[in-house]
Amino acid sequence: MGSDFSNLSQKLSEINSVVSNMLNQNHDFFDHALSISTQDFLGWVDSEKLISHFEEYSNIAKKYEFASYEKIFVIGMGGSSLGARVLIDNFLRNKKREVYFVDNYHPEFLRNLWENHAGSEIMFLVCSKSGNTLETLMIFEYFYQNVEQLNKNNSPGQSFIAITDQNSRLDSIAQSKNFAEIVYGVKEIGGRYSVLSCFGMFPALMSGVESSDLIESLIDCLVEFRESDYFLQCEQLIKFILEGLVNDEDKIFLDIDPQLSGFSEWIQQLIAESLGKNYKGIVPLIHNISLEVHNSNNLIFSLKQDSIFSYDVVKSPIGSIFEVQLSNNNDLISQLFVWEIVVASLGVLTGTNPFDQPDVQLSKNETNYFIESNEKIEILDNQISIDELIDCFENLDKNGYVGFLYFTNPQSNVPNLMNSLAYTLSLKFHIPIIQAIGPNYLHSLGQLFKGGPDNGTFIQFVSSNVGQDIQVPYQNFSFYDLMSAQVQGEHKILNLIDRNPLVVNLGNEPEKKLEKFIEKLKLAGF
Template sequence: MSNSHRPLQAHLGKYQTAIAAAHADIVQQKILERIWQHDHTVWKPEPTEITNRLGWLHSPAVMQKSIAEIAAFVDEVRAAGFTHALLLGMGGSSLAPEVFRFTFGVAPGYLDLAVLDSTHPGAVLQHARRLDLSKTLFIVSTKSGGTVETFSFFKYFYNELLKIAGKEKAGEHFVAITDPGSGLADTAKEYRFRKTFLNDPNIGGRYSALSYFGLVPAALLGVDIGKLLARAQNAASDKSDGNIAVQLGAAMGELAKAGRDKVTFLTSPAIASFGAWVEQLIAESTGKEGKGILPVLEEEPGAPEVYAEDRSFVYLRLNGDDTHTARIKALANAGHPVVQIDLQDTYDLGAEFFRWEIATVIAGQRLGINPFDQPNVESAKVLARKTVAEFQEKGRLPELAPTAIESGLTAYADFPARSIKQALKDFLALARTEQPRSYVALQAYLAPNHATDEALQLLAAKVRDEYQLAATIGYGPRFLHSTGQLHKGDAGNGLFIQCTGNATEDAAIPNKAGEENSSMSFGTLLLAQALGDRQALLDNQRSVLRVDLGKNVVEGLKRLQEML
């Protein structure tokens, strides 16, 4: 993989020849040129959900025309006295804003923006108590305009604002980002939102970072979106055969076909949040039709020997940072395929958003799948709705029979076990007996916070080191809008450990914004989503073990780790 551009370095070992051949094939078939021509036959004979999903190609150029409009809006809300913002959204609507928040922070005088993408009552209440609602702007962000979590957040916070601002003023605290003609566009009119940004409908959620969905929150934080778009445009204007994105796509696709289908991301700490965005992009785009590339995000990489031959590595390195340089060299020397991309500064993320979108759709072409649809996402939503309907009819959620109870933990498995420790061991043993090249997905239907993050990372590292298995971490229901598609659409070699806990308090979801009646709480919605996804996984012949961690989830996670 020769490359005159210094930003990319690749050590591909024995896969070099196959990847070079794939790259030559991409060039010979004029794949990049045809993508720019919106040629759906790059992926499938039928244009369905392809030709109307390529608007992101033009975002870097088109959105430059919207910089003045966005800047005027930011000036307006700053002048109106807003000091904080809370983005209400899921998946493609929330992950890019989170990257901007964690990478760039808040510029002086701009809005301190946070993201809410958890239906855990603890997460909702934490923001409600933390914020001075009289100075908080709420960005309701959903492409479809009907996302259940996003609307639940809106109804809750609208009612909270009614108490302090009254009906005349409450709507001025809300902004919508959505597609034209969506349910949210109508809601924004009904409740007199301050502004509605209508996005290009030909952009899918996970490809929307450089559209209004990413740029409006970025501008509220004080990010220079003109500079960001200029870097993205620089990447978009490179249509040469040596294009880094094409090389990346060829490598990802061929390595996956050769069994190296778990691409492990190491990043400089300052840009670590980019991992969750690229995780959704790759997983939801490629995980279907029995195929898929599993992104694995690791903060603390292990020694080369704890990784099986199903891994490849990508190191996103910020200029001047050598946090993972020695480990990456060791991995390459041990024969693991390694790609390193150097960023000159954080604004290069503008280029990386675009580069990874191109790379992902090219990997999709190599795998023979449509990278723009998500055929298995709806199944979990349907089953969650069914569970909610059952709750509303009977007044309680369906209860599973426990397999084992010990040390304050309760396990639910579809096989007998004398103890939770035995259930865990038998479950993970499936990787050695029945499911080669397995991975473990830790699905945490818990309140996201630093202590829980750390406990989950230690558990994932233990799984990796003891079993040589890739272990991923996802907070529910957030991951349902990210890796959930791959979990149900890939080759079926995932082992899913669902972690639930007993919330110490709950919050009611109003049936309608502005009205007090409520027939469901956030705690109930969260559990319904966990039960719905569990059933969707089982319906797709996936292996699932649920562990209820009780009230102290961090201690519960530590006990699980000790049992391994």
């Protein structure tokens, strides 16, 4: 069953009030609307705070403008790194520093990264708003140990910069290990709303994006926002999505220009983690072939590049399309801000707290439990064959969606093969599929899967192929142990809330198994 938004039609008249009060940081308004205290949640709309904050961390980045490091490893999960990826991949950079985003701890992936780049000068940016993100801290320990062994006569901490809140666990670690810098976030800016703070902007500066380009775009966006077309776009986009919800369309397809790298994933996590709660939510789907075959009432957000900025709502045979054309980087920065406003406003209008993530925390708790207790649950008791998988799809509600949940080396061919499998099944059965690669999805889509509308079917693809495992430094568990704990924790939680996941066992040769699956589907005429 999808979300119940039957009472939303009356909310359409409140859009302007909600957006205006948000820009005014009217805490009393939002405290009343959400029945919470919002004192620590609206810093991301404070233009003075964002601009003065930029001046602080840009001065730190200037110290490294001519530093000799050739490569940057950005270590972080969810909103702590996705925003940085958008800025780094889409702004012109004046230096050819290679940037690697490390949001996966698969042993084979980590080992390959280190072995392929150990001979280079690397600056590691360790990003965690809370400073307590388990995966981020364990990945950091792995690289710190390797740097320490490589540079026995130097201070290994000088190759690391922490981006975190003051007095966090990561802050303490950074001080004790003599990090080169600690860049402090703004307390009132949450992780997934932090793209225009140091979590997005500082990695971009360190990668070679010009400070002047970023601050000019930031000022143009924030200072002129109320008088700009972006403000009107905000209101119209909220109205577009609300009207879809009133008409029982709780999915939005993100049709983003492939050249705008990372934007789809950033919007997807923002929507999923902010709104997927209390059995309600909007299911954000990154555009694929399923869009054309799903139904004629699709909600579609289209973002393309053109010579001038514009937006419009158009009707098409595949649904209603909110089209936006970007002309420059000012528009890009503004679209990030627009979507933060849109999603937070939708939370208020639908009675959902857009600033917490209760089921993400639940996953963290279960992971810690399985690691500390060494308890095992036999998730393969629920495994199905490829024939049973096909039967499952034949019986699915076409108004729902499917989540493919799996952990893998992101540099392997498994993600491509999973995309091929999803493409084939989605095309055949006219149902959209979300690809969710762990552990990163646990910090974004995982909130939607567990807290959102009960119209998802979840399939865990498990494999014992991790290559040579790696012991997590200073811990009594390995990275495979951590992976196993997170897979089991996710399985347990989904079962407890009656969203019983199915399991496909890919064994120790996942690529071969997937290739056989896909070939079998083709032979069956799919």
